[in-house]
Amino acid sequence: MNIAIIGYGKMGKAIEEVAVEKGSTVKKIITEEENYNSLALTKQNLKNIDVCIDFTTPSVVFDNIEAVANAGKNIVVGTTGWFDKLEDVKKIVKKNNIGLLYSPNFSLGINIFYRIINTASSIFNNFDEYDMMVSEIHHKQKADSPSGTALVLGQIITQNVKRKKEMLQETAHSKMKSDQLHITSTRVGSCVGKHTVLFDSDFDCIELTHTAKNRRGFALGALLAAEWLNGKKGVFTMKDVMTSI
Ligand SMILES: NC(=O)c1ccc[n+]([C@@H]2O[C@H](COP(=O)([O-])OP(=O)(O)OC[C@H]3O[C@@H](n4cnc5c(N)ncnc54)[C@H](OP(=O)(O)O)[C@@H]3O)[C@@H](O)[C@H]2O)c1
Structure with a gap:
């Protein structure tokens, strides 16, 4: 080819x-x-x-x-x-x-990660005790934020979790509404790409992370x-x- x-x-x-x-x-x-x-x-x-x-x-x-x-x-x-x-x-x-x-x-790993988050968010849909968020970290030269990958993760969650209706992609300048899903971005150094989905309750939290090692x-x-x-x-x-x- x-x-x-x-x-x-x-x-x-x-x-x-x-x-x-x-x-x-x-x-x-x-x-x-x-x-x-x-x-x-x-x-x-x-x-x-x-x-x-x-x-x-x-x-x-x-x-x-x-x-x-x-x-x-x-x-x-x-x-x-x-x-x-x-x-x-x-x-x-x-x-x-x-x-x-x-x-x-x-990345193959991220595409597998999408499937994992799809399953995980379907499970958490049944447990109102858990809130959730998406965070991503990339190198300082990246032109766009949040990353397209973080937005896909957000879409998977809002499709599966009925109590999450919209994504907040900016800083929360006031209290978050319960139907908002926060997507946060950090830019630092030469980080190739790290995406985390956090499921958080009053008693514990489950954190799923994909980290790219290189390009x-x-x-x-x-x-x-x-x-x-x-x-x-x-x-x-x-x-x-x-x-x-
Ligand atoms: N989908 C994925 O899996 C994935 C993975 C990694 C990155 N990305 C995305 O891919 C893009 C590039 O990432 P990168 O890390 O390679 O960035 P990068 O190192 O900044 O490379 C972008 C390159 O495009 C060149 N360029 C700008 N305008 C051009 C034009 N009109 N014609 C041809 N070349 C042009 C730039 O040249 P100058 O330096 O001279 O401006 C630069 O060399 C970003 O949007 C990033 O978010 C996607």
């Missing part, structure tokens, strides 16, 4: 390293310098590419998706912080008849996703990849 990496930052570099080990060919690396207004993502420039993989920034990813779609190529989107534009992206994918796969978190897990997941997406049309997530394994 021939891939193009869009964005040569921490994740772009990790994907380049893992791709070589996994037998994918990195045909192009598209850096910020050459890609002002997504101008490098032309049909001509991407002609030998099977799948593009974007790990850039929230401010440019939408234009990149549009340009790759106009070039008729499939794209795996690792960049987070754009999910409010998902409906527009779906229209672009349909119009250009391409395949797009996105995930706030490509290789994300890179591997993104490459798995690219292989899975090759030749497909439509909008998919990592859930589709996981359920087919």
Whole structure:
């Protein structure tokens, strides 16, 4: 499979390293310098590419998706912080008849963690004694907060726990309402990513945490996703990849 990496930052570099080990060919690396207004993502420039993989920034990813779609190529989107534009992206994918796969978190461990939290929150739905929260820690360079992963965890909980109706993503400047689920973010140093879900009662607390050790897990997941997406049309997530394994 021939891939193009869009964005040569921490994740772009990790994907380049893992791709070589996994037998994918990195045909192009598209850096910020050459890609002002997504101008490098032309049909001509991407002609030998099977799948593009974007790990850039929230401010440019939408234009990149549009340009790759106009070039008729499939794209795996690792960049987070754009999910409010998902409906527009779906229209672009349909119009250009391409395949797009996105995930706030490509790591295998996190995708297993989602299943654990799904089960745990269904259990806690039956026990009103427990309150709950989601917290995440990432490195200081991360552009968006809360992380897309924390929001997915929040959605899983609000879907399963009837007494939690809305997420509070900001600092609580007044008393929390009982139907609010607090999602908190901390930025420090070079932390790759830590997500915790806490179930708290007056008498005990249960804390479930996923800690990423390095970026290789994300890179591997993104490459798995690219292989899975090759030749497909439509909008998919990592859930589709996981359920087919
Ligand atoms: N889904 C997941 O599993 C997962 C995992 C890790 C990270 N992420 C997300 O992926 C994104 C990138 O993370 P990262 O840690 O690799 O960040 P990073 O190290 O800051 O890398 C982003 C790179 O994108 C480049 N860039 C900016 N605009 C561009 C453009 N128009 N065309 C091409 N490249 C462009 C930046 O170049 P300059 O440095 O020159 O600006 C930088 O090299 C973030 O949104 C992060 O939250 C997702």
